[in-house]
Amino acid sequence: MKKGLAENEQRVWLCDTTLRDGEQAPGAAFSFHQKEMIARALAEAGIDELEVGVPAMSGSETKMISQLVALHLPVRLITWNRAVLSDLQASYKTGVEGVAISIPASDQQIKNKLRKNRAWVLEQMGQCILNAKKEVGYIVLGLEDASRAELGFLKEILAEAEKLGVDRVRFADTTGLLEPLNVFFTLQELVNGTKIPLEFHGHNDLGMATANSLAAVQAGFKAISVTVGGIGERAGNAALEEVAVALNYSLNQAVRLDLTRLYSIGMMVSWATERKVPRAKPIIGEDVFTHTSSIHIDGVEKDLANYHSFPPESVGRQHSTSIGKYSGRKTILRLLNAKGIELNQETVEDILIKILRKTNRLKRPLAEEEVLGIVARTC
Template sequence: MEQRVLLCDTTLRDGEQAPGVAFGLPEKEKIARALADAGIDELEVGVPAMGKAETRIISKLVALHLPVRLITWNRAVLSDLQASYRTRVEGVGISIPTSDQQIKHKIKKNRAWVLEQMGHCVHNAKKEVGYLVLGLEDASRADPAFLAEILAEAQKLGVDRVRFADTLGILDPLKVFFTRQDLVKISGVPLEFHAHNDFGMATANSLAAVQAGFQALSVTVGGLGERTGNAPLEEVAVALKYCLNQSVRFDLKRLNSICSMVSLATDRLIPRAKPVIGEDVFTHTSSIHIDGIQKDFANYQTFPPESVGRQHSTSFGKYSGIKTILRLLKSKGIDFDQETMDKLFITILHQTQRRKKPMNEDDIMRIVGDAC
């Protein structure tokens, strides 16, 4: 039986690193409850080392006893881990830089120091928490030989999962699939892929990672996150099910309400054409498409909109064609002669160009009413 891919949400940690985003306790609690109720596998809920206020919020989330594993993010520093322990969180993530660029030019250390500090922190964490994720920062730019060394050491130390982070979002799907299979083959620890979206490939890279053998994926609601954001939960979850035919525990019908909740909390509008959750995703305007879905939804349906709590709809624009208008009027029991229909169609085209947005049935019927 094929193993289900874990969806590990980091909206409350990496998502909160998006410019201008800061969740208060009520917002964090509401988002955490919604994700847990919908069936998310894991929640990364913050960085206790940020201070007492952050630690207090995380402790209150832990006290909710949600039906999901909560973890925190930490540097490979004992003081970070001690702050996490005080929250009584179930698991911790320990992040280490793995590229020579970051080892030499960010922390001013060497590879030997990274391995030593990793071992020291993992030994300490194993005494305090029940689950441990080792995060490999900037792994996409790291020496494969060094990554192999880290993976071997992680297995010896008893790490539960290793997170491969494409921190700068520089990978592409083919590179993920063909070069990261080697890591899967040598790793005795389950691997998680943490994608960033700098080149718009976070979702595609996440799917490629699954095809390469990764067993967990980092996601955020709406793709929220640093710079261009992370792999969007809604895109990854739906694509796992309908592109890769993977079993998904997450309730896809909850995606719109959760994404709307986060949109409101961050004061960030959802783009109309945003995959899965955008207003226009299941709206058809072209007369060819409208005719096609009326004959059979499968003609222009990527996946059933009902599966995410949506439904097909039509709008009227430049390419809707006069047949689409005739079909609507016929459904309403209205019949015009050809001359009236031609004038009506021209009026609708002018209105569409003036409004710069699609028109729905009510808009059309108002124009018809004015013409009568």
């Protein structure tokens, strides 16, 4: 298996943490069967890395991760750990290839969460990295709350991490407060000051996790941390499907992931977590490739690219139409003609009124079968 990210590698790595950070979403708890199913699907789709849990959390978690390792999936598995030797020792027992070691980077967390100082953080970081190098083949240093850290201290951490031979450093926008311009201009300084590949881990508290992730790539970051459907703590994380598709179509950045599998994987995680996917959720939502407006329907029938920046089939979806408030007479006539139904103008207008009443009552567009039901009752 490939060791990791080369300094000059052009492809952006997608590092999925659905089975760790995603499981921190309120109410989410995967069984082993569910973890295996999700891990297999992501590995087969071509994900670059899977963060699969926190062994120090419990003996049952350690056992589940060990079972995942025993599957010998064609992808690197890593675990999340505090900068505590006992956490790392629990990870070593699972047999994972790599570990992520998380340290607080902001004075807010160093002083007010751990009641420590910067010197202690650097010392603890060094001890844990040196210990991990004896046991695993890949080390990610995670900088928690890096978005609120002092830039000079971040550079000091990166310099020390480079000396210690860390394979990748994760910059975490833990509270989701960053915005894309700040990400781009600030993080360029970090990229230019280190040879270590950098990963961006964005939270979605202000709805900017995907945009911030793209800005990080534009700034020179080599990896993006994602979760399926964006599930995670609080408002969640950068969504795998959004980041992967935006990298491919907005930034023209190659990704190894098979985009046609995004929808099925999204539905799988939705089922496993019992969290319904919002209808308008980008890429995997029920309505995102459905047109209701007559103007849009006419446009996509002439050329799908009139209202789509990429083909639905490229992400495992299909274009569809529905009938709603803005569908208009032309859309109804098109449906009737397709079914071989000929009606006079007065009847068509009557059907339109009934459709409008029903869509207003149901607060949603109507499916084709529902419209045909109205036609049948009217005629």
